[in-house]
Amino acid sequence: MKNEIKRIGIDIGGTTIKAGLINDRGDVVDHREIETPKTPEEGINTISEMTADWQKEAEEAVGVAAPGPMDLARGLFLDPPNLPGWHDFLFVDAFQKKTGKRCLFENDANAAAVGEYIAGAGRDAKSLVYITISTGIGAGIVLNGQLLSGAQFSAGEVGNMIISEEGAAQAGLNQGAWESLASGTAMKKKVKEVFGLEEGAKELLQLVEKKDAEALRIFDRWIGHLASGIANIVHVINPEMIVLGGGVMQGKEIILPHLKPAVKRKVYASLEDSVMIEPARLGTKTGVIGASFLPLIQRL
Amino acid sequence: MKNEIKRIGIDIGGTTIKAGLINDRGDVVDHREIETPKTPEEGINTISEMTADWQKEAEEAVGVAAPGPMDLARGLFLDPPNLPGWHDFLFVDAFQKKTGKRCLFENDANAAAVGEYIAGAGRDAKSLVYITISTGIGAGIVLNGQLLSGAQFSAGEVGNMIISEEGAAQAGLNQGAWESLASGTAMKKKVKEVFGLEEGAKELLQLVEKKDAEALRIFDRWIGHLASGIANIVHVINPEMIVLGGGVMQGKEIILPHLKPAVKRKVYASLEDSVMIEPARLGTKTGVIGASFLPLIQRL
Numbered sequence A, B: 001m002k003n004e005i006k007r008i009g010i011d012i013g014g015t016t017i018k019a020g021l022i023n024d025r026g027d028v029v030d031h032r033e034i035e036t037p038k039t040p041e042e043g044i045n046t047i048s049e050m051t052a053d054w055q056k057e058a059e060e061a062v063g064v065a066a067p068g069p070m071d072l073a074r075g076l077f078l079d080p081p082n083l084p085g086w087h088d089f090l091f092v093d094a095f096q097k098k099t100g101k102r103c104l105f106e107n108d109a110n111a112a113a114v115g116e117y118i119a120g121a122g123r124d125a126k127s128l129v130y131i132t133i134s135t136g137i138g139a140g141i142v143l144n145g146q147l148l149s150g151a152q153f154s155a156g157e158v159g160n161m162i163i164s165e166e167g168a169a170q171a172g173l174n175q176g177a178w179e180s181l182a183s184g185t186a187m188k189k190k191v192k193e194v195f196g197l198e199e200g201a202k203e204l205l206q207l208v209e210k211k212d213a214e215a216l217r218i219f220d221r222w223i224g225h226l227a228s229g230i231a232n233i234v235h236v237i238n239p240e241m242i243v244l245g246g247g248v249m250q251g252k253e254i255i256l257p258h259l260k261p262a263v264k265r266k267v268y269a270s271l272e273d274s275v276m277i278e279p280a281r282l283g284t285k286t287g288v289i290g291a292s293f294l295p296l297i298q299r300l
Helices: A040-050 A091-099 A108-119 A178-182 A184-195 A201-209 A213-237 A247-265 A283-296 B040-050 B091-099 B108-119 B178-182 B184-195 B201-209 B213-237 B247-264 B283-296
Strands: A006-012 A016-023 A028-035 A058-066 A103-107 A127-133 A137-143 A241-245 A276-279 B006-012 B016-023 B028-035 B058-066 B103-107 B127-133 B137-143 B241-245 B276-279
Touching: A006 A108, A006 A283, A016 A040, A016 A283, A028 A040, A028 A283, A040 A091, A058 A091, A058 A108, A058 A283, A091 A103, A103 A108, A103 A283, A108 A127, A108 A137, A108 A241, A108 A283, A127 A213, A127 A247, A137 A178, A137 A213, A137 B213, A178 A184, A178 A213, A184 A201, A184 A213, A184 A247, A201 A213, A201 A247, A213 A241, A213 A247, A213 B137, A213 B213, A241 A247, A247 A276, B006 B108, B006 B283, B016 B040, B016 B283, B028 B040, B028 B283, B040 B091, B058 B091, B058 B108, B058 B283, B091 B103, B103 B108, B103 B283, B108 B127, B108 B137, B108 B241, B108 B283, B127 B213, B127 B247, B137 B178, B137 B213, B178 B184, B178 B213, B184 B201, B184 B213, B184 B247, B201 B213, B201 B247, B213 B241, B213 B247, B241 B247, B247 B276
Parallel strands: A006 A058, A058 A103, A127 A241, A241 A276, B006 B058, B058 B103, B127 B241, B241 B276
Antiparallel strands: A006 A016, A016 A028, A127 A137, B006 B016, B016 B028, B127 B137
16 A cells, blocks of 8 residues: 555664664564664663654654653653663754654653554553563553553552552562562562572463462462552553563463453452463564554654 | 423432522532432422422423432333332333423432532542442542443442452442442441440440550551552553542541552552542532532433
């Protein structure tokens, strides 16, 4: 289709920068990936080169997803742990000056939520909360086509929700925070502690498949913690759909059959049959796809 | 002002039905109160009589706030514990048939949130979460002028949020649910258990003012639980303002100086100085004022 609308989405990660040329249905028409440069100035040059030959066919505005924390009002990287050389950099201004293009900047969980809402698991849902479960836990919230940013752009910082006041303490988080009990890191720590294994989720899920009793016990507790946080989000926002992504969800075939009934047990009876929990559909391209749609979405 | 716009708001409670004639600034121009009839049919007749002489000067649509649970899509009372004779009654249809007026039906926490947003503590805020702390805990959420209903009209059911997985169990709620630890009922139970006193919040706060050590210990724990739930809501939604109402907040002069620093300690450092916690301003008329504004508000 010659006249198909296409947009450029950029996903800046600690290891690689991904760039995608995305059509209106969310298909990746072209895709490139390059090692993340040490500095944001180099990063902007790299992005500019990666996308140069897409310019003619793409819409003007470019969406950029990146790890937080960031100051969205100023288009500023704060101190993302995975991008040490990029701290305190006014990205949006520099990007727009270099490229002459409008830049829509957003944290990666929010961009993924937008991608899943427009072209992924939630394409038929009116509202969704996208939750990424990997090293940490974060979320993006889309309500009736609007991305919930929050007054200080901190909506969706669900990893710091308290689910267990007497629970484990972890630096930088509340005691008993969801993230310190239900993230991939939390699972990994337990697996190391109990089995002396290093790889975390992957190894635990293998043991669970073999019905190892100790592994099942750890897994069930982890599922319980994960369910608590999801139930909390359901009771605050009552979204039509919860979409789960992030590295840990590579084990979705094992996780979801345990997680769904666990969440059911923790929501009001009237919600038991209506909570929809779905795995993310866009896979590793969720960042670039979501980013490409940022120019289309309203903020709330 | 002869041409001032006025609206009728109705607040149906377990004990009384309140009716108010409210102007555009949220002032109560006229107000009536009558004992709640045993049946909804009588209730509708009563409301009709209470408001008859306001009809000429009021806008046509009438807002009605009532205790949940309710099915808002069908305008139906489900099984509100304080209105035993009103269960499973299709209120909106019956009301509209009887009065010939359009009826906007909403649960009382949501109506109060709308009232505080338009004419109360949040009149200058872009977004707020109104939390009522009394027998139970409930909330209403207004984001950028839109009332968050939720996919099953269950947004704001925050009382069932889990803040302490190993915490107290209470019928009908999750183990360690916020409501079972931080409601007026929770406080009352503790006060009875420890001091043998019957009145709960009022007596505890008196003892706190006298610096009774045991009372301070109980109070601090209760404040800690209350702060956990508020911090959770902040981390999910990041509203510009939290507005606190409900019976327990009659003790706001004692509660707020303890609560504000407790919440600060439980939110990310970047949010510490931006979380605004304010007492509700509309007092006992919040229901009728909020109800009167229901025709103005969009749902999300």
